[in-house]
Each structure stands twice: as C-alpha cells, then as structure tokens.
Amino acid sequence: MSKKITDNIKVNTQILNDKVGKYILCLFVSGKSLNSAHAIINIKAICENYLKNRYELEIINIYQHTDLAITEQIVALPVLIKKFPIPEERMVGDLSNTEEVLKRLGLV
C-alpha cells in the first residue's frame, strides 16, 4: 500500500492533472497508540463528510515502514500529509480539531 503512495509522490504532473480535484492523503500512525487510533477515526470521518469520492487515503504504520520515517522526515506521530493538491501540508496530532484540519486542507 505504502509503495503506491511513495510512487505517487513522484508521479508526473500529467497524472496529477488527471486527478484534479482529488485529494491524496497519507496518514502515518504508530501502531495501536491511542493518538493514532483517534487520528484514523477523525480523518476517516472528515474524508467521508467533506471529500466523499474525491480522496485517496492511505494509512501507514511507521513500524512496518521505518525507512519512510527518514525519507518523509517524520518525528512526531500521528501525522497527516496532504500530498495533493500541492503544496504539501502536514498536520501532526490526532486531528481532533476538525476546524483546523479543514482549514489546513483548504476545505473551508
């Protein structure tokens, strides 16, 4: 799964243009930690409510993809990375502040 996303990072603009309007999101979590569980629930709800049918969400467990921690410069967890539309945006935390998350995603 994660492979797909990292490949996506490198996709050329042509493909991106095809996906205009589509959100590509990537949530890094640390196993079954409470914050991570909350973050998964929160982002899923946000996606369903505000981005229905126009998003791709990938949830990556950092323990299984430790190499991504370096390439993606991950320190704090959980972290949501909005890969597309550009610019890339990162949000750390359990995403419980829906208003702020929407603002940062450019949805309000």
Added chain:
Amino acid sequence: MKNFTLPKSPTGIQGLDEITNGGIPKNRSTLLLGNTGSGKTILAMEFLVNGIVLFDEPAVFMAFEEKKEDLVMNLKSLAYNLDTHIANNKIYIEQVLINPDELRDTGMYDLEGLFVRLEQAIYKVMAKRVVLDSLDKLFYDLDNKILRSEFLRLLTWLKKKKVTAIITSEIGDHFLTHMGIEEYVADCVIVLDNRVTNQIATRRLRIVKYRGSFHGNNEYPFTIDEKGLSVYPIISEVFQQEPTSKRISSGIKDLDEMLGKKGFYEGSSILISGTAGTGKTSTAASFAYSVCKAKKCCLYCAFEEAPKQIIRNMRSIGFHLDPLVKSGILTFYYSRPSLQNLELHFLAIKKIINEIKPTVVILDPITNLMTEGPNSDIRSMLTRFVDFLKTQHITIMFTAAITVGSIERNPSDEGISSMVDTWMMVQDIEIDAERRRSLCVMKSRGMAHSTDVRKFKISNKGITLLPIVANNKGHLADSKRKAKEHDNLSTSKESFWVNESPVNENTK
C-alpha cells in the same frame, strides 16, 4: 562491601575524563548545555569520534540543527576524519527536520517517529554512543506537556537501549526549566560557557551534577583547536618529580661561580627580578644562548619585546640568537598578554612544550601577564605551571619587572619569589652619581651560594660579574647588606642612601 563504581564511558577528551573520574555515565544520558558557539557540537562529536577510534564503539549523530553535509564540512577543519568513519559504517549521521507549522493545533501527538528513527539508526551501525544535537531545536515548538513526558521517555528509552548518550541544548533563558524540564532528570549535566572578561574570551566547562559519582565541580577552562577539544583541570599537576642533582650552567661564568660554582639545578625554577633596564632580559638571553650552545632545546616566551627585537638587541652583547632560531634549537613564543586569557597563554606554551620538548623554558617577563587577572589566580596557575615543568624536568626561568622600590611592596612578585628555587635580583645602585648594575642571589635552594652583591657588567662580549670595589676596611661597600648592617647598628632612622654617601667618600 566492595566499593561500587559507576560504569563510565570515557570520552577520550583530554582532561574531561580526569575531572569526571573516567568519563560520562555509561548507558545513560548526559545533558550538555551551553550558549551558541560554546562548543557543544564539537564536544559531542569528539565524544563519538573518540569512541570509534579509541574504544571501537560505533556512533549515531542525530542532527536537528545542521545538515549532514554542512556538519561534515564544518568539522573538516578538525582532525575527525568523519568521511572515513561514515564510509566504514562506524558513524551514522541523520538529519532530523522539524517544521513548527505542522505541530499547530491539530491534536495530541508524541515523538514516536523520532524513536523509530533512532532505533533504526542505532541498529544500522550497532551504535554504543548517541548524540542528539540539539534538543531545543527539537523541542522548541512542542507543547510543554508533551515535551516533558517525551523527554523523560527519551532518557528511559536510551537507557534501555544500552547506549551512552549526549543530548545538547542551549542554555539561554533557563530553557529547560522554562520548558518544564528540570536538569535533575538527567544523570549528568555539563555546562559549557564562553565568557568574556576584560575583553578576553575564555571557554569554560563545569560539571553541574553527576549522579552517583564524584566529580570536580570547579569551572575548568578548555580550548578548541585543530586537534579538538582539551579541558584543563585547575587541580594540581601530578607532583612526583624525582629531583635531580645535575647542574645546568647559567651561561654566565661568574654567576655559576656564585651558585656553588656549578650553576642552577636542572629542572629547578629561577626568578630574576629587577627594575626596568637592569639586565633581566640579557641575563635570560644569556642563559638561553648557553643552553642552545650545548645543543639543548630552549623555549623563549616573550611577552614584551618581539623576538626579532630581542635577537637584534642580544646581538649587540655578543649573543647571536638568529642561527639558533633558524636551526630550530631556540623557539620563540611571542604573544601580547592581553591577547588572551592567562590560562590560555599557559595552554599555548604547554602545547609547544609538548611538541618541542625543551630543556629550558624562559618567560620574559612574567609580570606582564599579571595584569591579566587577580593575583591569587596567577599564583596558583604559576605554581601549577612550574609543577608541570618539574614533572618534565624542564628548567624554567622567569623574569619579573618590579617597580622601583623594594620587592616586598609588590605582593605578586613576592608570591613568585617564595615559590621559586633560585631567586636573583638585579638592581640599579647609584654610586657617585653613576648608576651601576648589580646582581645578587637572594636565595638558591639546596646549594651553597654566594651572598655577595656583584657588579653586573654587560658588554659586547656578554655578561660578567665583578666584585664591587672593596673599601679600605676590606668590606664590600655599597651593598644593601652593608646598609642593613648600618641600619641595624645605628639608632638613627636615616635612609640607606643618606648613610651610604659618607662611606663612599671615605672610600675615595
């Protein structure tokens, strides 16, 4: 019960292991605090590099501030060979970037990502030593509550991983305390400081705490040069010299004569004090010249005259120092006393001594250094310096310029004179409206020395000491001793000079 000693991880840094009694706590974390430019990164890096080179302990460096490339580049000027160690998989450097924007208002989090990366990094090289540089960069934007718990977790985690860690941090504005972290959570706290006093900057290191171990708790000066970092304990140099009975000529035949016919003891300390223009430098140069002529190395530390000037001046009295300098047997160290801290002067001199291993060291004049600090400091440091030289069997000669008047009125000088083994005094004595140079040996430990005051003659053939013209009673006139006698005998409180003149007239 057996004496328990805390397992320690030697830093390999000169002096630091000495004041920590063997290094920083093994498998624990040490906090290294200091302001910008105080040398934190260098100390931390040297700890790692020494670990690799001296103890075969691979290392991880997590850089929060600098890029890996920059770091390697910046440390190129120091002989750490980071490139080689990286290529040999002995050190792993990882840059950790934190963007404060992403931490804003989007809920609860922890630093698990950092732990994952650390674990990976440690595994990569099987590291035994870890440095996190620097913490404040990592924690600055973090929520206080999270920061506190994560910091404690980090320390516990590192302990569990059985790595010895150094975590650096700025000290500014009580950063840690401010952030809700007290220094007490760490097992060892070291503070670096780069302080400016009287326009002279000195780096200092202090161990604030060391759980479970004795440690020196003074502030210790340290230096950073191309060989890295060295800490200089202010504790005494190990004083275990085996005194020798070998002699070394003073370079002045007549003076040797006065000193039990053989000259100074090798490895002893010699002080020449006198007012300006009495021939201190000439006496010192004559000693240096004779040492070098005997094919022995000499280090001449000039704090007043530039070496070239000394060479020129000494040529006029028959000492050709130039070829000796060229052949490397005579080395000059020239520095303005105000250029740096007194301690640093000694460090610089010590370093040269370690390089050229001289037989004789000359400090000319020591009194110039004394303007650079309180007398107690100077005395203690001079004592240490002399002790250091004695352990190396190096003969040291200092000259001291004293102001007109008695030496007793100059406390700092008196301080040195009680410390040295041989003390000579050069003086101007006015006789018949003529100033005459004189020399006397005030003390010379362990030898039968002359108590005469000799006429001190500097000519183009060097220095000669002549007996002062005897008066008709066969006594030595014109000496201070005579004056003292006179004073003691006579009930009058008249000054020596007033008393002296009729004696001289009698001589005529």
